[in-house]
Amino acid sequence: MSNAVSDFLFFGAVLSLLSYELGLRLKKRFKWAVFNPLFISICIVMAFLYVFHIDYEVYNKSAKYISYLLTPATICLAIPLYRQLELLRKHSKAIVAGTLTGVFTTMVTVLLLALVFGLNHQEYVTFLPKSITTAIAMGISEEMKGYVTITVASIIITGIQGSIIAETVCRIFKITEPIAKGIAIGSAAHAVGTTKAMEMGEIEGAMSSLAIATSGLCTVLFASVFSNFL
Structure with missing residues (x-):
């Protein structure tokens, strides 16, 4: 065959x-x-x-x-963000704080799980960029000598899980603010989660698109620091 x-x-x-x-x-x-x-x-x-x-x-x-x-599709995510540019300016501090919190939480969670399951350094750094877009994550994983293929697999799994549970999590924790929903989904579940955010609303989609870019940049900085913790 x-x-x-x-x-x-x-x-x-x-x-x-x-x-x-x-x-x-x-x-x-x-x-x-x-x-x-x-x-x-x-x-x-x-x-x-x-x-x-x-x-x-x-x-x-x-x-x-x-x-x-993949690249042109990612660039197209800028369209809903442009439409909500005024909203971005108005809530810039909250958006920055939300994105930083999301990235920091991801790093701490990976570190704690690595300690619990006894991962070595190479395995640990493999999962650090699991919540950002593939193009950036592969570069980070390769630079830190992680397993790039496993990084890609973890990114896919993270995105799918985020897309599946996003609405349920927001409902359980009574998160109703569209900006908060979008930032949370984008910083935790990258582009796959963003498709779900767009289904929830235009504001959610725009904020999630923004979180993809900002989370990627923040992860580049945070990962280099957290990689020294194990």
């Missing part, structure tokens, strides 16, 4: 897009948070490759073209 699909230049891209489309349809029909389109598509792709004994390298060779769209 690997030999057959390797001749199809866009096999991986087609499989990924069809899987994601199925995830969207399931989410639209059942309205359950667990039916996250990204999570569904990952499960489908993994199952397909396993059942038909297709090597990951074969899949990735034809799926990598989708990655080229």
Whole structure:
């Protein structure tokens, strides 16, 4: 099967897009948070490759073209932010404080869990950038000699979990302020969480988009400090 699909230049891209489309349809029909389109598509792709004994390298060779769209898609997140520029100026102090708090909490949580589970230094720094966008996190993990592939996996898992539980957490803790919701989701669950924030409202989406950029910059600074703690 690997030999057959390797001749199809866009096999991986087609499989990924069809899987994601199925995830969207399931989410639209059942309205359950667990039916996250990204999570569904990952499960489908993994199952397909396993059942038909297709090597990951074969899949990735034809799926990598989708990655080229990551940068322009991230840049597009600036559009809702621009629309809420006045709101950004008005609440700049609260936004900065919220983002810094989110990044600091992530760092402390990773440190505590590393101590509890007895992780070594390389394993510890691998998870420090788990809550920021992949492009920045990979650079941080590589610079600190972490396991880059595990960093990417942790980023995906973090984003999916954040997207699934975001509304529930806000409801449990009675968080109703759109700015607070957006900053919390963006600083904890990066771009995947931001898609959920956009579903919740334009302000939430704009603030979450802002948190992606600011959290990434703050993590670059904080990670270099926290990496010395273990």
